[in-house]
Amino acid sequence: MKITVVGAGNGGQALAGYLAMKGFDVALYNRSKRRISPIIDSHSIRIEGQVEGEYSVTFATTNMEEAIKGRKLIMVVVPAFAHKEIARKMAPFLEDGQIVVLNPGRTGGALEFKKVLKEEGTEKDVIIAEAQTFIFASRMSNPGVAKVFRIKNAVPVSALPATRNSELEEVLCNVMPEFNIVKNIIYTSFNNIGVVFHPATLILNSARVETTAGKFEFYFEGISPSVAKILEKIDEERCNVMKLFNVVPMTAKEWLNYAYDVTGSNLYEAIRNNVGYRGIYAPPTLNNRYILEDLPMSLVPISSFGEEYGVKTKTIDSIINLANIMMDKNFWKEGRTVKDLGLEGKSIEDILRYVEEED
Structure with a gap:
């Protein structure tokens, strides 16, 4: 499966490296070049802590079209105040059948993201989902180096609307079994710990x-x-x-x-x-x-x-x-x-x- 991680902060780099470790084809996107410049050159992310090792992503880029083209799963790992901007940048390039997961959505993330896509005139058949929290407790020590303090046992996630949950589960839980599909985004948005x-x-x-x-x-x-x-x-x-x-x-x-x-x-x-x-x-x-x-x-x-x-x-x-x-x-x-x-x-x-x- 081809996966894109959007956001190269401590969480995004940790998740990209972890998914690469699991053998997935991983692309990493960041809005600015500063944080991912070393990864663009080396294609390498080092993880420390609960997981140890250096792993290769397929590519890193600041070009959204390149980042999500032909990618089945798009894992958005940016602060929630950037969700609107990411939705607008992503809207022209989304493809039918893609799944976008906000990691996490905080409160109302999926609602806001879907509303922006509608305002931008997006008509593609895309599933928007949100996680209740981020899968790791992590920090970035240097560009290209992320420390994972702990991988959470389980993270609730749901699609908007919940009628798409079975499709979400089929893809997402095969990627990371720690994700737990819940009834709807009320559970993910308001169980915001x-x-x-x-x-x-x-x-x-x-x-x-x-x-x-x-x-x-x-x-x-x-x-x-x-x-x-x-x-x-x-x-x-x-x-x-x-x-x-x-x-x-x-x-x-x-x-x-x-x-x-x-x-x-x-x-x-x-x-x-x-x-x-x-x-x-x-x-x-x-x-x-x-x-x-x-x-x-x-x-x-x-x-x-x-x-x-x-x-x-x-x-x-x-x-x-x-x-x-x-x-x-x-x-x-x-x-x-x-x-x-x-x-x-x-x-x-x-x-x-x-x-x-x-x-």
């Missing part, structure tokens, strides 16, 4: 980040018992919004057991018991995807759905407001909202019908 762990932890550790350039372990030192209590409250609000769709959410503590086989009497203990987080350092600055991605593409849409359908998200809103002040931004305007996703005025039943049945 990164939104629980990332933005609030970074905001609450802002002084430490700015004075040490992130020289501390993000999960083990950045999440103290009191910080974990705030994360639990964010998780509770996320779950309450998800329950609007008459589904049982997975709590962050349950997800740690699902993805990493760890348990604890509370969220703090479960995080401390996850050796997969050992050695992962904090970002060196607040100007990082934990805020720039997770605020507008995760917290804001969860709050927006809560506001639209009468569920209060006071803790989530507080984190967004603090970030607005600290970053001199207005994430309320930048982020995905019910209106931006084309769902304003629709009932919960209308939304469920759209994600499950309509194409």
Whole structure:
């Protein structure tokens, strides 16, 4: 099978190398040449950590048409704030039968991506899907070198609409059996665990980040018992919004057991018991995807759905407001909202019908 990985950050390079290790024909695309220049020349990616070795991709390119031409599976591994741009770049070159998976979609990723393709006039028969989280805990140490701290046991994924799930499963789960097909994108979008762990932890550790350039372990030192209590409250609000769709959410503590086989009497203990987080350092600055991605593409849409359908998200809103002040931004305007996703005025039943049945 021919696979393209779109995005050559730490996740994209790790995934491209891993898929090459498994024997697939892998192409790697990045918007700028800087990160992939060494890979363009060498066709080589080195993986360290849970997986070790140096593996060859077929080619690396900054040309989207070249990157996806004739490729069955397109794995998009870019920050969610880049999904719109990637959709527009990809739209003219998509082919019937291709599968595009957002790794991950964050909250509303597949909805946004499909909406952009429609706005661009794309009429190709393409499956758009989103994963609930990224398959690896990984970091890039150098261009062409990625460290995989841990491969998650399972990652939920679904197509939009869910009627395409059997086609998605036939292709995707043969590539990586860790992917678990779930009922619909409500499960992947609102079981967004990164939104629980990332933005609030970074905001609450802002002084430490700015004075040490992130020289501390993000999960083990950045999440103290009191910080974990705030994360639990964010998780509770996320779950309450998800329950609007008459589904049982997975709590962050349950997800740690699902993805990493760890348990604890509370969220703090479960995080401390996850050796997969050992050695992962904090970002060196607040100007990082934990805020720039997770605020507008995760917290804001969860709050927006809560506001639209009468569920209060006071803790989530507080984190967004603090970030607005600290970053001199207005994430309320930048982020995905019910209106931006084309769902304003629709009932919960209308939304469920759209994600499950309509194409």
